[in-house]
Each structure stands twice: as structure tokens, then as C-alpha cells.
Amino acid sequence: MNNVHEYKVEITTGQYVTAPLEQQLMIRHLLGENVECHFEIYFHWYNMIHELGHAIFEYNCPNRPHPADEEQLVNHFAIEEEVTEYVSELERIIKPLNPLLIYVDQQDVRFAFEKAIDDRPREWSEGFIEYYTTQGYGKMRGCEGVDGTVQVLEERKSIELEIFNRLKIDKHKIDNSAFDMEKCKYELRKILS
Template identity: 50%
Template structure:
């Protein structure tokens, strides 16, 4: 059995990106060509990154406010399903320093991960449906890094402080959409969140950690509990871990946990290889 979608999930610092790349490598050894999409990919087939969505009247208002850039905006708008999509991260790369900060600020306010949760969920599920339909007719196997559970939990719990039922139903809806693709979920675990997250903080740029702390403590769940700094962020991550464990248990798609607590490359490679072998060589059953 060859799944058309392999999903890699886990908390920040757990080793998701490493796992996703490892899965692609192991599939290559099985002579299976797989397309890997990491977090932040601007061409993601099922998710949005650096994309804003406007109603027609909202886009007209944006053009009116920034009349000098009216033609530029109109040349790059993507009209689809009665909405206007603007891939502003791609435009930034194209325009460079000529892309004004005030225009970017106005566009980012309508980023698909900044709009209300119900609107976000509608747009995201629509894109997943289109992806699932196209992938079902194709031959490619896709590997997605952290957009299946992480994004609904981040948008729902972290940003908006949504309740467990709302966030869980969001992920459950995505799971139903991709079921025809015979997906496999690999959830990367760590037995010590403090250690793994602080390791990530040490190894990544300070801009990443500062932005992460602010995002996790200045809104939604973190703000409601008045958390701050790295210790407050860890409290939010522990709450997120609990919610994701509940979501994982509720899912009926094929799933396996991969313990990466030791950060032992060879041992971890063997574990991931075993997961893939079990799934490819037997009828898959949720663990």
C-alpha cells in the first residue's frame, strides 16, 4: 500500500522538519518518489503561507487607499471562488525594497491566518478539498510538515483561545477530507518539553524565539492566563501538548508516534524506518 500523503506533526523543537526530510529519504530508498513540503513553503498545495484574502469590495478599498499601486496590485491578484487572493510574500520577493511597508501592513491584516477563525477554517478546508481531489487522481506521494494538526491548533487555541471541541473538530474535518488518500500520520514526541524547546531556542536565531514568545503569550490562551517570556511560553506549549494528545487519540487515520527524546540520529532513523515498513507492508491499523 502506498499512501498519497504522509503527515509529520509534533511540538516545536521536537524534530518535525528533520523527520519529514528523513521520511522522504527513506521513501527514496523504497523507490517511491515523494514531494516534501516544509513549513513556510509559499507553494504549498494544501495550505496558505504569506497569502491574504479579500472580498471584492475590500480589495477595491485597498486599491483606493494605495492608488499609486493600483495596477501593481491588480496585476497580481488571483480571483477565485468570488474572492481575491494576494500572495504578498511572493510579491515582496519580487519587488524587494520597492514594496512599501504601509502597503504590506494593510495587506497582512487580511492574511488567512489573521482573519477570524471561522473564515480561516472555511478557506483552509476548501484548499485541502481541492488538494485531496487532485492528489487522488495523481501518482505522487506528498509529505507535509506540521500543517495538519499544528496550524488548526495554533490558529484556534494559541491565537483565538478557542475551546477544545472547536479545535478538535477542525482537525477532524481535515482528516475526513484526506481519508481517500490513505494518509499516514507520524507524530514526533519528546518526553521533556522544557529540554527540547530550550534546545530549539538556543539553536535558532533570537528573532525566532522573541517572535515565538510574543505569539504564544500575547493573545488567545497565553494572554488569558497572563503568561509571559520563555516560562510562560512553555506553559502554553504544555497545554498544547495535552490538546494535541487528545486530538491524536481521536483520529482514526493510520498513525504512529516516533519518540525523538534522545536526539539519536541512527536510533531515530531506525524507528521511523520501522514505522514506514509496518505501514507499507501490512494493512494499516491506528496504534
């Protein structure tokens, strides 16, 4: 399709009220009070962003990926947007409480991860690597081993810092790249005083 004006996509989202009773009870248990409103907001926005991802593929990719791969890619896109929106909503809710956010940063993700591998039991690193490479972003990108885990952690850090920079609350970063606990404690005391 060459003309974007001829292109149309219908986006359909879930509805709490039409779900079977068993699903309604499960959703009510998960989302708490005012469940119908929470469900509609969450699923409409998530599904809208998710389906928008499919529409982008359909219009822009003459050679679309395998449906399973495309599903993972649009899920990642929707989840990243969902996380950002979720954190923004949390910020709005807690802002009257004057929260303080302290982000402990590592400049070199690879060095920090390899240090953790050296300092901890082998079972820890194997489990950590498996966790980050066999689901979500890691699985979608075909990440494997230490290099793949570092790739996932760097992407995660990028999203965290993007969210951190958007927040309009009292926030501070502590650089722990030197692994100097005394310096971190000093910085923390300075922030809290």
C-alpha cells in the same frame, strides 16, 4: 439565578447572504467553492460554541471577568473545539486515501524548548516567546517569558495528543526526547516499510 430551567440564552450567528458584497467577495476568496455552505457551517458552529462559552459564564460566574478577558476565554474555548472539529472533518475527507500520520514527540517540553533556545540565535527565541505569549492562549493566561511559553507549548501538546488519540487513521508516534536523529530515521524507516 438559581434555577437553570429559568435560564435562556439566544444565540445569533452570521449569515453569508446578508453580508455586504465586499465581505461576500472576501469570504468567497477565503472559502472557495460552495462558499455559502462552508460559511454557514463554519460560522454557525464557531459562533454557537463561542456564545455557549458566554452563556456558561453568565450562568456560573457571579463575578464575571472583564468583558475583554471573557471574550478571549470564550474564543479560546471555541477555537479549541473548532480545531478539533476541523481535524475530524479533514480526517473524514482524507481517510479514503489511507493517510499516514507521524507525530514526533518530545516528552519534556521545557527541556526541548530550552535546548532550542541554547542552539539557536537569540532573535529566534525572542520572536518565538513573543509570538506565543502575546496572543491567544498565552495572552489570555498572562503568560510571559520562557515559563509562559512552555505553559503554552504544553497546552498545545495536550490538544495535539488529544486529537491524535481520537484519529482513526494509520498513525504513529516517534519519541525524539533523546534528540537522536539516527534513531528517528530508523523508526521512520520501520514505519514506512
